[in-house]
Amino acid sequence: MPTTPIMTVTDLHKTYGKAGSKQYEALKGIDFDVQPGEFVGIMGASGSGKTTLLNMLATLDQPTSGEVTIHQQPITHLKGNQLADFRANEIGFIFQDFNLLETMTAYENIALPLMLQNVASKKIKPAVEQVATQLGINEFLSNYPNELSGGQKQRVAAARALINEPAILFGDEPTGALDSKSARELLDMFTKINQEQAVSILLVTHDPFSASYCQRILFIKDGRIGQELHRDQLSRTDFYQQILDTLGTFEQ
């Protein structure tokens, strides 16, 4: 059944360096779609261009050419307040290094996006509590980030990313700084919110284990999409094996 994609990426190029000087082409034409409620992974070795791609999708960087649309809205040329509003309303972002404000409590960190939108304070508290319950961090809300473990921090970051009910959630190696247990918990949580609330998720990682939680994986090599894997009805363990095999041949 053809649905309208939540995100479309068309012929995306990114070249670093000014014309005339030594140039480096990080992205050489990327095309793909993300359907509503899809859980997509992007894999690639260091230097393959996956972080560059993510930065462009998340409006943190501008492509040299090509277009990205989220919710049918072209986003590559947004500026100033439009850009800020777009970031605040349409996308959620989880970073490898959490990017929590260490001066604020977990509660304040999660509530910040709502405060920025000047949401009435009556509505903020229930919203924070709801998302915190979902992610199982209710008891840490009054703690400061440095009083939390890596896994707890990342869940706070996830709560902050989700509180605005974004169209799509981006994750940049979200398990990169976590131990395996915390990583597994976080990924389970991603699967849960993906299935229960149909939040579209786009995960960038080089870790096959994290990738095995996705429904579809795009492999990037030297600035191009080299291969695409679909999980379909495979179990997660089988899919993991398939990813490992693919990586084995893909990186040769």
Added chain:
Amino acid sequence: MFKLALSGFKHRWRDYLVLFSGLVMSSAIFYMFEALATNQTFLKQNSMISMISFVFQFGSVLLTIITLVYIGYANSFLLSMRKRDYGLFMLVGARKGKIGQLIWVETLFVGILATIVGIAFGAILTIGVSHLLVQALGLTLKQFSAWYTPAALVTLVLYVGLFLIAGLFNLVALTKTPALKLLHSNDQPNRPRLHPVRQSIEVIIGLASISIGYWSMAHLIDLKMAGIGIALVTIVLGTYLLFNAVFVWLVVLLKRFKWAQRGLNSFTLSQLSFRIRNYTKILSIVAMLFALALGAITTGLGFHQQVPMMAAGGSAYDLSLVNPTAAQKRTVASLNPTRQATYHYKTTSKVVYYNAAEFDQQPFYTANTSGTTHLSFKYAKNNAKQMKKSFYSYQLGDLQTRLNVRKAAVYLPAAAYQKLKQPEAQLLVFATKNFQKHFATFKQLTKAQNKRGANLQIAATGGRYYAYQEFNGMYSGLEFMGFFLGIAFLAMLASCLMFKILSGAAADRQRYRMLDKMGTTQRQLKQALRKEIAVLFVLPGIVGIIHVLFGLQMFKVIMITSPYTGIWLPFTIFAILYLGYYWLTISIYQRIVLQ
């Protein structure tokens, strides 16, 4: 090893620049102050009031305390910069002794270099500021020189001493800490905690000690030196305690309001509470400096305003001329005098005879003062009869020539006056609407008058013009001290706040980037930034103003007018400077944090 240290230095040259310029500013200002405070000949020459040197000792001690905190602060900044590097050195196997040596050398090197540059810079500043003040205020300075070796020595000794201590402190702090802890010693947030009992006690002690300080400043005549000591300790302590108690409480309280839930307000409050300890210290210092700078400028301006008032109370006329030439008369007429009279007189060796009829036609005005000061007075008309009785008729004599100034005045009936055989002369007296406007013309007139012969030279005692010159000479030194110190303290304040703000900028930069990624508009970011810095400016400003209002009591002893006369003027000037400085800080900070 030293190469390694140097590479770290190169890597963080921007941070070092902040640190270094902060230290240079601090030592430069300390030198500026000491150039006045240690110059005993200048102080003695320019103040008949022995209290002045007390006031300077007061200032010296206070500035030393401020320097102490400042250096401690700079040192912790240096330490935090180097912690990671030293942790790394330890990990690769450097010996603790070697690292200790390195820290010691680095602290001393940065400190001494900054002090020497600072003293040189201070001397240049002193030349600039003193030149500017002499020009702008028309002051006359004696015995003041921008380079004063004892001042340089005092500065050097104090700073090097403090850096020796700081180096020792760093040595212990770093070598006692395990390597891993050094590697991960990022700022830990201070959870703002409310201790109602402790904080109430702090408020009570704070208020009590500030009141004691205010009281002793008002009773300086009885308490003498002890009063200054008491005020010094109690006010510094009280200010710190008050900020410490009230600030935490304020931030926690504000967070509970709905207002805190809007936009970036909660972020700003968190920023403030995060660095609450540093902030309370810096706020106390800034409040003290604010009070010192504003107080000094107010006093300086008070003396400045006092001079023309005192001159006006000494005579009802601006200037007198004897046997004026036609050209001189034209010049006087061109000034549009509001009051003018010409009296004829004849002299013997002991007496000046006036024609009484002339005084009945054009009465002589005297400035009749009341009270102990010369500052409340009325101008009164006097005919010949009144001149004979009036205590203030000496003001006519003061306007006479040098030869006649001390002779007795006799007012004769017209017939008797005509019979006198002595040659007749004319005395022209006049006043203008605003005598300070016409100084250049007066100077010309008196110069021309003095050239016309010894017997026509006017005594430099009468008239507002001469009185102004005299009082100005007396008060120039005090005015200069007031303004000079005001500027020095203001610069110190600026450098303190600047240092505080810039040293935290790197960490703030990350936070503002995160906010940007989360979808905060530039406008919101700028607003948050302005609010945070505004708090740092407004709070010490309020406390500083209160300190000044009470502190001016000290100058009751020295000043003839009330120290509160025309207080709005220095306050306005200061407010404009302060506001300008606020905008400057914000623009620098925005450039660092938001780009």
